[in-house]
Amino acid sequence: MNEKMQKNECCHDSAKHIKGVMCDVKNCAYHNGVNECYAGCIYVGPHEAKCSANTSCATFKPKEC
DSSP states (O other): OOOOHHHHHOOOSSOOOOOOBBOOOOOTTTTTTSBBSSSSSOOEEOTTTTSSSOEEETTOBOOOO
16 A cells, blocks of 8 residues: 555545644644544554654644634
């Protein structure tokens, strides 16, 4: 399965937050204002990361203005 398909496979708006995931990206459409993510699921990459600074949430979607 290719990486693009994995990112989009399970990501959708959810009625509840993802337990155990804390997020402070306030300009993300899935951020609820109290550091919780409502994306349904997230995809974090890339696969060749060697430390947390090399990772990012590929599920990020900017909030509409």
